Amino acid sequence: MTLTLLTLAIRDFRNLARVDLAVPAAGLVLVGPNGHGKTNLLEAIHYLHVLRSVRGARDADLVRFGAEAFHVAAQAQGGAVDDVRIGFARAAKRKKVMLDGVEAERLADAFGALPSVMFSPRDVELVAGPPTERRRFVDIALATTSRRYLTALQRYRAALVRRNATLREVLRRGTSDGATRVAVWEPALAEAGATLWCARVRWSRWAAPRLGALCAAIGERERVTLEYHTSLAVDPAGEADETHVREQLAAALERDRGQDLRRSLTHSGPHRDDITLKLGGRALRSFGSAGQQRTSAIALRLLERETLCEQAGRAPLVLLDDPFAELDVDRARQILRMLGDGAPGQTFLVVPRGDDVPDAYTALSRHTIRDGVLDA
Amino acid sequence: MSVIDELAGELSKLPGIGRKTALRLTYHLLKQPRERSIRLARALETLAERVHPCQTCFNPTEDAECAICRDPRRDAAVLCAVEEAADIGAIERAGEFRGRYHVLGGRISPLDGVGPEDLTVSELERRVAGGAVTEVIVATNPSVEGEATALYLQQVLAPHVARVTRIARGLPVGGDLEYADGITIAQALSARREMP
Ligand SMILES: [Zn+2]
Numbered sequence: 001m002t003l004t005l006l007t008l009a010i011r012d013f014r015n016l017a018r019v020d021l022a023v024p025a026a027g028l029v030l031v032g033p034n035g036h037g038k039t040n041l042l043e044a045i046h047y048l049h050v051l052r053s054v055r056g057a058r059d060a061d062l063v064r065f066g067a068e069a070f071h072v073a074a075q076a077q078g079g080a081v082d083d084v085r086i087g088f089a090r091a092a093k094r095k096k097v098m099l100d101g102v103e104a105e106r107l108a109d110a111f112g113a114l115p116s117v118m119f120s121p122r123d124v125e126l127v128a129g130p131p132t133e134r135r136r137f138v139d140i141a142l143a144t145t146s147r148r149y150l151t152a153l154q155r156y157r158a159a160l161v162r163r164n165a166t167l168r169e170v171l172r173r174g175t176s177d178g179a180t181r182v183a184v185w186e187p188a189l190a191e192a193g194a195t196l197w198c199a200r201v202r203w204s205r206w207a208a209p210r211l212g213a214l215c216a217a218i219g220e221r222e223r224v225t226l227e228y229h230t231s232l233a234v235d236p237a238g239e240a241d242e243t244h245v246r247e248q249l250a251a252a253l254e255r256d257r258g259q260d261l262r263r264s265l266t267h268s269g270p271h272r273d274d275i276t277l278k279l280g281g282r283a284l285r286s287f288g289s290a291g292q293q294r295t296s297a298i299a300l301r302l303l304e305r306e307t308l309c310e311q312a313g314r315a316p317l318v319l320l321d322d323p324f325a326e327l328d329v330d331r332a333r334q335i336l337r338m339l340g341d342g343a344p345g346q347t348f349l350v351v352p353r354g355d356d357v358p359d360a361y362t363a364l365s366r367h368t369i370r371d372g373v374l375d376a
Numbered sequence: 377m378s379v380i381d382e383l384a385g386e387l388s389k390l391p392g393i394g395r396k397t398a399l400r401l402t403y404h405l406l407k408q409p410r411e412r413s414i415r416l417a418r419a420l421e422t423l424a425e426r427v428h429p430c431q432t433c434f435n436p437t438e439d440a441e442c443a444i445c446r447d448p449r450r451d452a453a454v455l456c457a458v459e460e461a462a463d464i465g466a467i468e469r470a471g472e473f474r475g476r477y478h479v480l481g482g483r484i485s486p487l488d489g490v491g492p493e494d495l496t497v498s499e500l501e502r503r504v505a506g507g508a509v510t511e512v513i514v515a516t517n518p519s520v521e522g523e524a525t526a527l528y529l530q531q532v533l534a535p536h537v538a539r540v541t542r543i544a545r546g547l548p549v550g551g552d553l554e555y556a557d558g559i560t561i562a563q564a565l566s567a568r569r570e571m572p
Contacts, residue, residue, distance in 0.1 A: 158520040165486035177531075181491070184484070184527040188520050 001314040003115065004346045005045070006075045012067035013047075014040040015372035024365050027318070027347035031354050032369035038350035039120070041369070042319040044072045045348060048084050048114040049316075050140055051095065051107055055122075059088045059095065074114060078314055081113050108151070112144030116317035117305045121325060123297040127284050131274035138275060141304045142199050145311030152195035159188040160271060167264045179257060186253045189269060194246035196270045201236045204228040204275060207303055211277075214299040218334045222280035224296055229274040294327060298335055305345075315345040322351050324358065336360045380406075432503070434479035434496050435461050444476055451475045453510045457500060457529060459483050459517060467515065470561035475513070478503065483516055483525040492528055500529070504536045511539040513568055518545050530571040541568040 010019040015037045021028075032038045043062075046054040053062060063070045069089040076082060085098040096103060097110040104110040125133050143150040163185035170178035208226040215224040228236040234248050252268035253260075260266055277284040277296060284296055308316045318339060324332040336358055339347070349361050357366075368375045377385075380402055388398035405413050429435070430442035437443070444450055444464075454475030458464060461479045480495045492498075504512060514529050516522035530540045544567035556564075 155520055159524075162486050162520065162524070169486060169491065175491075180528065180531050181484075184524040184531070185520075187527065188523055 001078045002345055003079045003314050003317055004077050005114070005317065006077060007073075008045065009071070009073045010041070010044050011069075011071040012064035013044045013062055013070040013072055014064060016040050016044065017064060017067075017372060019044075019374055021367075021374070023346070025346065027349070027364055029357055029361055029364045029366045030348070030350045030369055030374070031357070031366060032350070032352070034352055036369050037372040038369050039321050040372070041374075042118055042120075042321050042348060042350060045074075045114075045317060045319060046116050046118050047072055047086065048074055049112060049116045050144065051086065051097065051111060054118055060090050060093070063088065063090050076114055079114050080312075084110065084113050086110075108147070108154070111150055112312065114317070115144060115308045115312055115314070116319050117301055117308065118319040118321060119298060119301045119323040120321035121294075121323060123301060123323070124290070124293050126297045126300050127277055127288065127293040129285075131272075134275040134277075135271070135273065137300065137304070138200055138203060139196075141307045142203060145308060146199065148195065149199050152192040152199075155188055156192035156196055156270070159185045159192065160266060160269070163189065163266055164264065167260055167266070170261060171264050178261060182257055182261065183254070186250060189253060189266075190246045190250035193249045193269050194242045197230070197232065197234075197245050197249070197273070198240040198242050200270065200273070200275075201228050201240045203307070204236065207307075210306065211296070211299055211303055214302050214338070215296055217338060218295050218299060219331050220279070220292065220295055224284070224299070225278045225281075227276045227278075229276040230270075231268060231272055290326075291328070291331075295331060298323065298327075302335075302338060318345045318347045320347060320349040322349075322356065325356070332358065429479070433477045434481060434499070435464055435477055449474075452508060454513065455500075455503070455509055455511070456513045456515050458515050459522065459525070463515065466556060466558075467561055467565070470558040470565070472562040472565050473513075475511075478512075480516070480525070483519075483521045484528060485521050492532075495525075497529065497532060501532055501536065504533055507536075509537050511541060512537055513541050513543060513565070514571070515543045515565075526571070540571050542571050543568050 004025050005023045008019065008021045008023055010016045012018075019041065030038045030041060043054055047062075052059070068091065069087055071085065071087045073085040074083075076084070081099045083098070083100050086095065088095045095107065097107060098104070099110055099113060126137055139153055143153050163182060166181050166185065169175075170181055175181065204226060211226045212224050230236055232245070232248050232252060234240075234245055249269060253266070256267045279288050279292055279296070284293060288296070305316060305318070308314075324335065327335070339345075340360060347361065347364065349357065349364065351357055354366075383405070384395070384398040384402045387393055387401050388395050393401070405416075426438045427436050430437045430445055431440050432445045433442060435442040435444065439446075451474050455478050456467065456473055456475055457478045457480055458467070459480055459482060464477050464479070467473050467477075478496065478500045480497065480500070482490055482495055484490060484492060484495070500512075503509065512529070512533055514526040516525045516529075526542050530542075533540050543564040545564075
């Protein structure tokens, strides 16, 4: 099944004061100079997927300057819901999500409701950037497709910030039962952390051969590999048994408690793990050329799309933020071919100039944007 | 500031009441018979002046000790530790528990600067250290903070009491005890387990 937006309405989101679009089934192309708001449109659509900024901005910073609140609403077909409306008010600091006219009791209920994958030049950070980029990538792919993963992720993060706050507090005040105060957060970390760890390891094993194949298809000659890299004394290549991982994680937290107390930081756990990408056996992050890094970043996004297709059973929206700008023509053509293969998915392509639109998308209806205003 | 604005302002400080609702309530009070508003005002005054925490369990009462602590039929050897006094009402409605209570006054919440010393933990410790208590049932909420508070209590109380138990996680995660129905609470209590 393919997810399709029918309408899209945006109010006061970044520089987009008012957008009302009827979206054609195949998607659309948006042409506009850089800095005029075309990426903001994609960010708004992606917001319907993860309920936060794909660029990591705070909600308050997404509200248009001078406005009180932003709203993003879409009617869709082929998704888990037909109508999603999200509003965020700066003063109340509160996000409200309506699914088919009913307010979502928890934001988790709305997470991944209208899935999309965004391809952007910044994706190169997935490969060249620090481990947090790759953890966030895999967390979003898994949390939007598994409620269990999302719950574990929320619980893990909640316990982690509280353990770290306790570490700082104990260091500052030097309470006598400091170790006990820190330890009480550890069972939650071990339990939720084991769920995250096992799901990430399973995903990595599923993803590794696919990523290699995708990179080869795009034109990469050397073999690209993907491995889950962990500080835990459990072999990611072995059978991932959650009970065993939980015990290992609990033991590591206990072992590191003294060190953690001295440095006010939790040193062990999935929040310190990484997904290692290699090209011909060498780290892509440090040894890959800019072109190779870009290729594997796009392959990771294609993989995210596959994850969403497999887990959610429907093709997500495809958001293309001028992703081929710095790729050579052959690779760009391969990627476009791969995006078109199988279920293509509704596509939203934004480019700076009209002649940047690849042949494959010239048939899409075209809009222009200037200073946050779309042509009618 | 007008009296209307002042009252609406006070009402909007209550949990779950926004500015709009506060104004609506204020105008509602204006419309109702005078005597009813005066009764409400007296009840609030009495609440503020005469109600204070029970000296034993911290359940609000007008006397030195609350009705549950004074009731000789309630088993003094079994204590149920709850986050808030409102949780007592929920457990009482379930009608299963025959012991007494201890109101912690919250939960460990490092992001809000609430540590064990800000709760009635040391009072609970002293209560239990007397030797008359055989079991403490920890009925904090199943949130991350509620679970951490339960573990902390277990660590602190274990030297003084034979059994420290935790109510079963029959409640939805993050669900508040206060809103749980009677059957769920009864099941959570009877399926309580020893804390490791
Ligand atoms: Zn009492």
